[in-house]
Amino acid sequence: MEPYNQDLLQDAFYHLDNLKFNLTKLKLAYNRDRAIVNHIDNLLKDCELIQLIVQSYDSYNFRLLCNMINNSFADPNSHGVLVFIIKKRFGENYDRGKLNHIKFPA
Known part of the structure:
Protein backbone atom coordinates (compact mmCIF):
# COMPACT_ATOMS: atom_id res chain seq x y z
CA MET A 1 0.00 0.00 0.00
CA GLU A 2 1.23 3.48 -0.75
CA PRO A 3 2.71 5.39 2.21
CA TYR A 4 0.26 8.30 1.73
CA ASN A 5 -2.74 5.96 1.95
CA GLN A 6 -1.22 4.27 4.99
CA ASP A 7 -0.93 7.68 6.69
CA LEU A 8 -4.57 8.42 5.93
CA LEU A 9 -5.64 5.08 7.39
CA GLN A 10 -3.60 5.74 10.53
CA ASP A 11 -5.19 9.20 10.85
CA ALA A 12 -8.67 7.71 10.51
CA PHE A 13 -7.81 5.09 13.13
CA TYR A 14 -6.53 7.81 15.50
CA HIS A 15 -9.69 9.91 15.15
CA LEU A 16 -11.92 6.88 15.64
CA ASP A 17 -10.01 6.07 18.85
CA ASN A 18 -10.58 9.65 20.04
CA LEU A 19 -14.27 9.35 19.21
CA LYS A 20 -14.51 6.10 21.16
CA PHE A 21 -12.77 7.76 24.13
CA ASN A 22 -15.19 10.72 24.08
CA LEU A 23 -18.19 8.40 23.75
CA THR A 24 -16.98 6.36 26.72
CA LYS A 25 -16.70 9.55 28.80
CA LEU A 26 -20.27 10.45 27.81
CA LYS A 27 -21.41 6.96 28.71
CA LEU A 28 -19.92 7.35 32.19
CA ALA A 29 -21.46 10.81 32.62
CA TYR A 30 -24.96 9.61 31.65
CA ASN A 31 -24.77 6.10 33.10
CA ARG A 63 -7.79 -4.52 -2.58
CA LEU A 64 -8.27 -6.97 -5.46
CA LEU A 65 -12.07 -6.74 -5.11
CA CYS A 66 -11.92 -2.92 -4.96
CA ASN A 67 -9.75 -2.81 -8.07
CA MET A 68 -12.12 -5.13 -9.97
CA ILE A 69 -15.11 -2.98 -9.02
CA ASN A 70 -13.33 0.26 -9.90
CA ASN A 71 -12.22 -1.16 -13.26
CA SER A 72 -15.81 -2.11 -14.08
CA PHE A 73 -16.83 1.54 -13.63
CA ALA A 74 -14.39 2.51 -16.39
CA ASP A 75 -17.08 1.46 -18.90
CA PRO A 76 -19.18 4.61 -19.55
CA ASN A 77 -22.25 2.46 -20.24
CA SER A 78 -22.08 0.82 -16.82
CA HIS A 79 -24.85 1.86 -14.42
CA GLY A 80 -23.54 -0.11 -11.45
CA VAL A 81 -21.91 -3.29 -10.28
CA LEU A 82 -23.56 -6.40 -8.95
CA VAL A 83 -21.17 -8.40 -6.75
CA PHE A 84 -21.98 -11.87 -5.42
CA ILE A 85 -19.77 -13.11 -2.61
CA ILE A 86 -20.75 -16.68 -1.84
CA LYS A 87 -19.90 -18.44 1.39
CA LYS A 88 -17.26 -21.00 0.64
CA ARG A 89 -19.17 -23.88 2.21
CA PHE A 90 -22.08 -23.48 -0.23
CA GLY A 91 -19.90 -23.32 -3.33
CA GLU A 92 -21.84 -24.30 -6.42
CA ASN A 93 -25.03 -25.13 -4.50
CA TYR A 94 -25.94 -21.65 -3.30
CA ASP A 95 -29.57 -20.51 -3.41
CA ARG A 96 -29.99 -17.06 -5.02
CA GLY A 97 -33.12 -16.54 -2.92
CA LYS A 98 -31.03 -16.68 0.25
CA LEU A 99 -28.57 -13.93 -0.74
CA ASN A 100 -28.58 -10.71 1.23
CA HIS A 101 -29.18 -7.63 -0.90
CA ILE A 102 -27.37 -4.45 0.10
CA LYS A 103 -28.48 -1.38 -1.81
CA PHE A 104 -26.45 1.80 -1.49
CA PRO A 105 -28.31 5.11 -1.80
CA ALA A 106 -27.72 6.90 -5.06
Whole structure:
Protein backbone atom coordinates (compact mmCIF):
# COMPACT_ATOMS: atom_id res chain seq x y z
CA MET A 1 0.00 0.00 0.00
CA GLU A 2 1.23 3.48 -0.75
CA PRO A 3 2.71 5.39 2.21
CA TYR A 4 0.26 8.30 1.73
CA ASN A 5 -2.74 5.96 1.95
CA GLN A 6 -1.22 4.27 4.99
CA ASP A 7 -0.93 7.68 6.69
CA LEU A 8 -4.57 8.42 5.93
CA LEU A 9 -5.64 5.08 7.39
CA GLN A 10 -3.60 5.74 10.53
CA ASP A 11 -5.19 9.20 10.85
CA ALA A 12 -8.67 7.71 10.51
CA PHE A 13 -7.81 5.09 13.13
CA TYR A 14 -6.53 7.81 15.50
CA HIS A 15 -9.69 9.91 15.15
CA LEU A 16 -11.92 6.88 15.64
CA ASP A 17 -10.01 6.07 18.85
CA ASN A 18 -10.58 9.65 20.04
CA LEU A 19 -14.27 9.35 19.21
CA LYS A 20 -14.51 6.10 21.16
CA PHE A 21 -12.77 7.76 24.13
CA ASN A 22 -15.19 10.72 24.08
CA LEU A 23 -18.19 8.40 23.75
CA THR A 24 -16.98 6.36 26.72
CA LYS A 25 -16.70 9.55 28.80
CA LEU A 26 -20.27 10.45 27.81
CA LYS A 27 -21.41 6.96 28.71
CA LEU A 28 -19.92 7.35 32.19
CA ALA A 29 -21.46 10.81 32.62
CA TYR A 30 -24.96 9.61 31.65
CA ASN A 31 -24.77 6.10 33.10
CA ARG A 32 -28.20 6.35 34.72
CA ASP A 33 -30.03 7.06 31.45
CA ARG A 34 -30.44 3.63 29.84
CA ALA A 35 -31.50 5.01 26.42
CA ILE A 36 -28.39 7.17 26.10
CA VAL A 37 -26.11 4.36 27.28
CA ASN A 38 -27.61 1.94 24.75
CA HIS A 39 -27.25 4.48 21.95
CA ILE A 40 -23.62 5.15 22.90
CA ASP A 41 -22.95 1.40 22.97
CA ASN A 42 -24.29 1.15 19.42
CA LEU A 43 -22.07 4.05 18.33
CA LEU A 44 -19.05 2.38 19.93
CA LYS A 45 -19.81 -0.84 18.06
CA ASP A 46 -20.05 1.14 14.80
CA CYS A 47 -16.67 2.74 15.50
CA GLU A 48 -15.11 -0.66 16.14
CA LEU A 49 -16.63 -2.01 12.92
CA ILE A 50 -15.20 0.93 10.96
CA GLN A 51 -11.80 0.28 12.54
CA LEU A 52 -11.97 -3.37 11.50
CA ILE A 53 -12.84 -2.33 7.96
CA VAL A 54 -9.96 0.15 7.90
CA GLN A 55 -7.60 -2.54 9.23
CA SER A 56 -8.72 -5.05 6.61
CA TYR A 57 -8.38 -2.52 3.79
CA ASP A 58 -4.75 -3.49 3.40
CA SER A 59 -5.55 -7.15 2.78
CA TYR A 60 -4.82 -8.45 -0.69
CA ASN A 61 -8.31 -9.84 -1.38
CA PHE A 62 -10.05 -6.63 -0.37
CA ARG A 63 -7.79 -4.52 -2.58
CA LEU A 64 -8.27 -6.97 -5.46
CA LEU A 65 -12.07 -6.74 -5.11
CA CYS A 66 -11.92 -2.92 -4.96
CA ASN A 67 -9.75 -2.81 -8.07
CA MET A 68 -12.12 -5.13 -9.97
CA ILE A 69 -15.11 -2.98 -9.02
CA ASN A 70 -13.33 0.26 -9.90
CA ASN A 71 -12.22 -1.16 -13.26
CA SER A 72 -15.81 -2.11 -14.08
CA PHE A 73 -16.83 1.54 -13.63
CA ALA A 74 -14.39 2.51 -16.39
CA ASP A 75 -17.08 1.46 -18.90
CA PRO A 76 -19.18 4.61 -19.55
CA ASN A 77 -22.25 2.46 -20.24
CA SER A 78 -22.08 0.82 -16.82
CA HIS A 79 -24.85 1.86 -14.42
CA GLY A 80 -23.54 -0.11 -11.45
CA VAL A 81 -21.91 -3.29 -10.28
CA LEU A 82 -23.56 -6.40 -8.95
CA VAL A 83 -21.17 -8.40 -6.75
CA PHE A 84 -21.98 -11.87 -5.42
CA ILE A 85 -19.77 -13.11 -2.61
CA ILE A 86 -20.75 -16.68 -1.84
CA LYS A 87 -19.90 -18.44 1.39
CA LYS A 88 -17.26 -21.00 0.64
CA ARG A 89 -19.17 -23.88 2.21
CA PHE A 90 -22.08 -23.48 -0.23
CA GLY A 91 -19.90 -23.32 -3.33
CA GLU A 92 -21.84 -24.30 -6.42
CA ASN A 93 -25.03 -25.13 -4.50
CA TYR A 94 -25.94 -21.65 -3.30
CA ASP A 95 -29.57 -20.51 -3.41
CA ARG A 96 -29.99 -17.06 -5.02
CA GLY A 97 -33.12 -16.54 -2.92
CA LYS A 98 -31.03 -16.68 0.25
CA LEU A 99 -28.57 -13.93 -0.74
CA ASN A 100 -28.58 -10.71 1.23
CA HIS A 101 -29.18 -7.63 -0.90
CA ILE A 102 -27.37 -4.45 0.10
CA LYS A 103 -28.48 -1.38 -1.81
CA PHE A 104 -26.45 1.80 -1.49
CA PRO A 105 -28.31 5.11 -1.80
CA ALA A 106 -27.72 6.90 -5.06
